[in-house]
Amino acid sequence: MNKVELAIVGGGPAGLSAALMASKLGIKSVLVDENRRLGGQLVKQTHKFFGSYEHMAGVRGIAIGRQLSEKVMADPNITVMLSTTAVGYYEDGTLALYQREPEEKLIDIKPQTVIFATGARENMLAFPGNDLPGVYGAGAVQTLMNVYGVLPGEKVLMIGSGNIGLIVTYQLLQAGSKVEAIVEILPKIGGYIVHASKVRRYGVPILTRHTIIEAVGDDRVEGAVIAQVDEKFKPIPGTEREVDVDVICLAVGLAPIVNLVWQAGVEIAYIPELGGHIPWHDEEMRTNVPHIFVAGDLAGIEEATTAMIEGELAALSAAEFLGRGDRAEIESIREDAHRRLEELRLTVFSEKVKAGIKKLQNWKELLKQRAGNLRG
Ligand SMILES: Cc1cc2nc3c(=O)[nH]c(=O)nc-3n(C[C@H](O)[C@H](O)[C@H](O)COP(=O)(O)OP(=O)(O)OC[C@H]3O[C@@H](n4cnc5c(N)ncnc54)[C@H](O)[C@@H]3O)c2cc1C
Missing domain, CATH: 3.50.50.60 (FAD/NAD(P)-binding domain)
Structure with missing residues (x-):
């Protein structure tokens, strides 16, 4: 457990896609979810998804969750820990896990990289x-x-x-x-x-x-x-x-679950368009802490479709940090992921999200301006 290359917290669409992408690049990961089964929000989404067929329109959320979960469970590079809650992340890089089943225990792991994909809570x-x-x-x-x-x-x-x-x-x-x-x-x-x-x-x-x-x-x-x-x-x-x-x-509305990333030293930005307090991150899902990455609703409230792509992007960035995977391959997958994200964000409903992302990109500048105004 102390040799874990990548830990992923949250087994929703973002975390599942991150684990599959990491495996594709040859990275072994530990995927932790507090529930008894994988899928996050998808386990209850009996309605069919909207959008284009490339992005699984017409497929029920529950079916998407099942497909992803089956792939993850069958993947030898991914160790799944269910009924396990990540309860703390400490300065020395320890991720503390509380496992309820099959037996109750506390487990400390020291992963080299972490992708947080903890989703959101209801307002x-x-x-x-x-x-x-x-x-x-x-x-x-x-x-x-x-x-x-x-x-x-x-x-x-x-x-x-x-x-x-x-x-x-x-x-x-x-x-x-x-x-x-x-x-x-x-x-x-x-x-x-x-x-x-x-x-x-x-x-x-x-x-x-x-x-x-x-x-x-x-x-x-x-x-x-x-x-x-x-x-x-x-x-x-x-x-x-x-x-x-x-x-x-x-x-x-929903609010991102930021407590763990906050504890991990990730800078928190306040962007109402993305759900309020969110971890600061760049477009490759990197945070200010070099080995910590974020994806999905945690990074800004959006959709399962975008969460999956963000999960992939976070895994690509983790691979880069670990020095794994072929550079050209990473760049080409990344380019395709950004194209798909852009396509998904073409609807009028994405206008708010895009405004939020712009604010996030200028967050540090905004902070300086606000500090200036306060001093003034
Ligand atoms: C009613 C409803 C309908 C929706 N319809 C659509 C739709 O039609 N199309 C669409 O694309 N999107 C839809 N969405 C949005 C979509 O469900 C979310 O955007 C998506 O599930 C976010 O994925 P995620 O992986 O970021 O988070 P989640 O799916 O929320 O997964 C996060 C997982 O992390 C676990 N977790 C959290 N903290 C910890 C911890 N400390 N330790 C261990 N595990 C932890 C949670 O229990 C959960 O399993 C809908 C949402 C709702 C509520």
Whole structure:
């Protein structure tokens, strides 16, 4: 374990692709994931992916996850550690792992390089009653339904009309729940119109310029108060109304899980367009710590398709650091990966991500300017 060339933390699309690319270049890696099976978010994505066929459009996320996981499990260069959480990364380069199964133990490894691909967590919203049973994140609802076969409730209020809110609404309807409404604080729907049209056909109203005021109930959610908002997103008095629901589902964005990279000394940038606090990295997924690389939602909230390519790029950079692989081969794979990333980022939904990436590239300059302004 102390001779590990590469450790990969996180077995979602980014981590899996990183491990496969590293193996292709002859690097042995240890892939760690806290869950009992590989796939990250993909294990619950029963819907078909969008975009072009080159990027797996039309294939269900769950199938993509299965394909990648099978390849990884069969690869002799990759040691998979499931039910294992990376709990710390220390100055001397020790990555501390807590394994729950098959037996509980702590394992320290000292990898020469690390790719962090820890993904993201769901954002919460502040409103009275948000701690009542029956208030869920959309990802949690998806896990309950699509992984464990459990319906979270009968009548749902969805908060947020981005793709996640729309897709999970559709899946709730398919599973037999009634979705009373989707509430969106912005003046327009955030996700793809095709998803919005689908849920509207089922009779679900999408209330733009609306927000949740409070959850109603003593021991569990028994309703929710919603209201219209003005231009400054302030609730308009007199527009409040109660909806009869037993589930409030929050689809209000994701935030990268940065605690480990932060501990590892990676500089953290604040880029709202990419999900808030993210590890500073260049376009080859290198951080300011030379042997640490990042990929996927951790590096900025985007898509599984882009996460996979970023995983490959991170593995190429790790190979370069380790002095492994053929230089010309690395350059040619890299070029192709950047072409695919650019293609994926051609949609209007990528405008925000591209603005975020630009800010990240100029981050150090921005910091200097801000310091100057503060001094001024
Ligand atoms: C409802 C929904 C629908 C989506 N639909 C699409 C779609 O149609 N198309 C698309 O391209 N994308 C879609 N996405 C986005 C996509 O799922 C994510 O962008 C993608 O999964 C990110 O991959 P990742 O590998 O970075 O992170 P994840 O998939 O989140 O994987 C990270 C993994 O790391 C593990 N982990 C975290 N910390 C540790 C630790 N300390 N130790 C060990 N393990 C750890 C996590 O448990 C997880 O298994 C959707 C997302 C959601 C929520």
